[in-house]
Amino acid sequence: MAEQARLSASPDQRAVLRRAWPHLRTQRRGVLAALALSVAATATTVAVPAVIGAGVDRLLDGDRAGLMTAVAVLTALALLRLLLFRQSEIRLTTVGERVVRELRDLVVERLSRAPLRFLEAQPSGDLLRRATTEIADLANFVRAQLPDVLTVAGQLLLTTIVLFGYSPLLASALLVVFVPAIIVVLRLFKKAADPAFAAEAAAAGRVATTYRELVQSHEMLRTGGGTDFWRTRFLRDGERRYRAARRSQRSLSLISLARVVQGATTAVLLLLGGRLVAEGRVSVGTVVVFVLATRQLFDSAAQASNLVGQVKLTLVGLARLLDLLATTASREDPGPGPSVVVPPRGPYTGRSGPLTAARGVLDIRAVRYSYLSGREVLHGLSLRVEPGERLGLAGPTGAGKTTLAKLVTGLYTPDSGSVHYDGRDLRELSAAELRRRVVLVPQRVHLIDGSLLDNLGLVPGTPDEKRIAAAVARLDLEDWTRGLPDGLRTRVGRGAEALSAGELQLIGLVRAALVDPAVLVLDEATADLDPDTARRLEIAVDTLRADRTLIVIAHRESTIERLPRVVRLDDGMVLAEG
Numbered sequence: 004m005a006e007q008a009r010l011s012a013s014p015d016q017r018a019v020l021r022r023a024w025p026h027l028r029t030q031r032r033g034v035l036a037a038l039a040l041s042v043a044a045t046a047t048t049v050a051v052p053a054v055i056g057a058g059v060d061r062l063l064d065g066d067r068a069g070l071m072t073a074v075a076v077l078t079a080l081a082l083l084r085l086l087l088f089r090q091s092e093i094r095l096t097t098v099g100e101r102v103v104r105e106l107r108d109l110v111v112e113r114l115s116r117a118p119l120r121f122l123e124a125q126p127s128g129d130l131l132r133r134a135t136t137e138i139a140d141l142a143n144f145v146r147a148q149l150p151d152v153l154t155v156a157g158q159l160l161l162t163t164i165v166l167f168g169y170s171p172l173l174a175s176a177l178l179v180v181f182v183p184a185i186i187v188v189l190r191l192f193k194k195a196a197d198p199a200f201a202a203e204a205a206a207a208g209r210v211a212t213t214y215r216e217l218v219q220s221h222e223m224l225r226t227g228g229g230t231d232f233w234r235t236r237f238l239r240d241g242e243r244r245y246r247a248a249r250r251s252q253r254s255l256s257l258i259s260l261a262r263v264v265q266g267a268t269t270a271v272l273l274l275l276g277g278r279l280v281a282e283g284r285v286s287v288g289t290v291v292v293f294v295l296a297t298r299q300l301f302d303s304a305a306q307a308s309n310l311v312g313q314v315k316l317t318l319v320g321l322a323r324l325l326d327l328l329a330t331t332a333s334r335e336d337p338g339p340g341p342s343v344v345v346p347p348r349g350p351y352t353g354r355s356g357p358l359t360a361a362r363g364v365l366d367i368r369a370v371r372y373s374y375l376s377g378r379e380v381l382h383g384l385s386l387r388v389e390p391g392e393r394l395g396l397a398g399p400t401g402a403g404k405t406t407l408a409k410l411v412t413g414l415y416t417p418d419s420g421s422v423h424y425d426g427r428d429l430r431e432l433s434a435a436e437l438r439r440r441v442v443l444v445p446q447r448v449h450l451i452d453g454s455l456l457d458n459l460g461l462v463p464g465t466p467d468e469k470r471i472a473a474a475v476a477r478l479d480l481e482d483w484t485r486g487l488p489d490g491l492r493t494r495v496g497r498g499a500e501a502l503s504a505g506e507l508q509l510i511g512l513v514r515a516a517l518v519d520p521a522v523l524v525l526d527e528a529t530a531d532l533d534p535d536t537a538r539r540l541e542i543a544v545d546t547l548r549a550d551r552t553l554i555v556i557a558h559r560e561s562t563i564e565r566l567p568r569v570v571r572l573d574d575g576m577v578l579a580e581g
């Protein structure tokens with residue numbers, strides 16, 4: 004089996020921000036400007052204790068003018084602070100929203116080009132969560148917490164610098180007590196929190212998967228009596244998620260150890276400061292600066308402890324998102340940076356590629372394919388289909404007919420062997436060229452939420468109503484569309500007009516007519532068709548086939564009887580022809 008990239012349940016959490024940085028490429032200037040504003044805003048806060056300290060010393064010296072200057076500077080700082088904080092907040096959230104939007108677009112783009120094999124291999128709920136909830140969480144974080152995080156980080160850094168300027172001795176004492184203790188606390192926290200938060204995100208993904216399964220297969224679960232099984236599974240996943248959330252919350256309590264560190268640091272500072280003042284080595288104003296600034300430092304640390312859970316959650320979400328982007332990056336992507344691996348064999352995503360003739364031979368050469376390692380489904384199957392030929396593929400369930408159809412239409416790439424159209428390996432063709440030449444009408448055509456017209460128009464080039472109506476008329480399907488409540492404008496899909504399996508295939512055939520491919524592969528619906536729909540399908544297929552190659556995965560004897568050439572498959576091999 005070809006190596007298939009899979010999303011990791013616990014993606015690499017190391018250097019997440021560094022790995023995310025290349026994705027900020029287009030917004031780097033904005034990010035830097037926002038950061039500069041944030042630093043300036045923070046500086047106005049950090050300067051306050053220094054100005055108060057200077058004021059205290061002027062007061063003790065009886066320097067009235069100096070005191071008034073300090074008061075004026077404090078007032079100016081307060082105004083400047085207001086202005087700069089507001090500006091930095093606006094800038095940050097604007098740039099952050101842009102980055103999130105670009106990430107969202109990139110995810111959509113990557114998922115739309117991701118190989119079918121990759122998409123089928125992932126639990127759909129988990130994929131959905133990464134592509135939606137986790138990006139939404141990131142957006143919320145950017146809006147609500149990022150400005151605070153930057154302010155806190157800036158305050159911690161700038162305050163330390165200012166204190167060293169005042170008294171290296173007191174500042175060193177502060178750091179000697181404060182920094183090692185905080186590092187120990189943070190290390191303990193990281194050790195407990197990294198796996199806990201990753202497990203919580205993975206558990207949430209599992210809940211989403213189970214939930215999605217219910218929505219998708221509710222009919223089967225109800226009629227088959229499987230509701231209890233599902234409920235048990237859902238409760239089990241919910242319980243796992245609850246326990247994972249409790250564990251990550253417990254890891255947060257480690258951060259409260261920081262308060263013990265705060266108490267010890269204040270005590271050391273007051274004892275040492277008092278002694279230095281008594282010895283005349285520092286002024287009272289300097290001790291005031293230290294006391295106020297240390298308070299600020301502790302406030303920041305306390306705020307940081309409140310934010311740290313949110314930051315952790317966001318970093319885990321970001322790591323999962325980067326994992327998704329790295330796993331879906333195809334060979335053609337320039338890639339955001341060296342940390343991105345390039346796993347899925349991006350099939351048929353070439354942007355250019357050779358052009359092929361409007362009618363050509365379809366040549367399947369010794370293709371092998373496995374979904375799961377060690378369980379080969381097609382074992383070196385070869386088949387040549389001439390232009391304009393009508394071929395039926397028959398065989399028992401599980402013989403590999405649908406798999407072959409997906410290989411022939413380029414939805415899967417063979418593990419070995421190749422599929423050629425007009426002498427070209429499908430892998431060499433651009434996505435547009437491939438879609439122009441080979442079209443699959445699947446067994447179950449999926450509807451998007453919208454009108455029949457919206458659904459019929461889901462082909463390259465977004466055809467207008469006139470073109471769609473002409474295609475409907477060409478396939479002799481006007482009586483069918485006219486019979487629907489609003490004709491072509493009838494809403495279809497969930498909660499709207501229900502269409503039968505055969506009618507869904509009619510939609511697939513109209514789409515094929517709009518594309519005008521050289522090869523049409525029709526995976527016949529297995530459901531029983533009412534006589535009207537069966538007749539419409541027959542007429543539409545006959546009209547459509549004209550001079551193009553038609554491959555029908557035949558589930559009905561009547562279809563097999565009508566086809567001049569029938570290939571019977573069994574266990575991934577051609578069993579017989581005729």
Ligand SMILES: Nc1ncnc2c1ncn2[C@@H]1O[C@H](COP(=O)(O)OP(=O)(O)OP(=O)(O)O)[C@@H](O)[C@H]1O
Nearest residue numbers: 123374375380398399400401402403404405406407
């Ligand atoms: N997404 C998948 N993951 C794993 N195994 C799969 C997947 N799709 C199909 N298979 C397996 O591959 C084998 C061939 O399936 P395939 O659908 O191609 O057969 P088929 O001849 O089209 O059957 P049917 O007539 O029932 O549609 C089967 O054993 C099936 O269980």
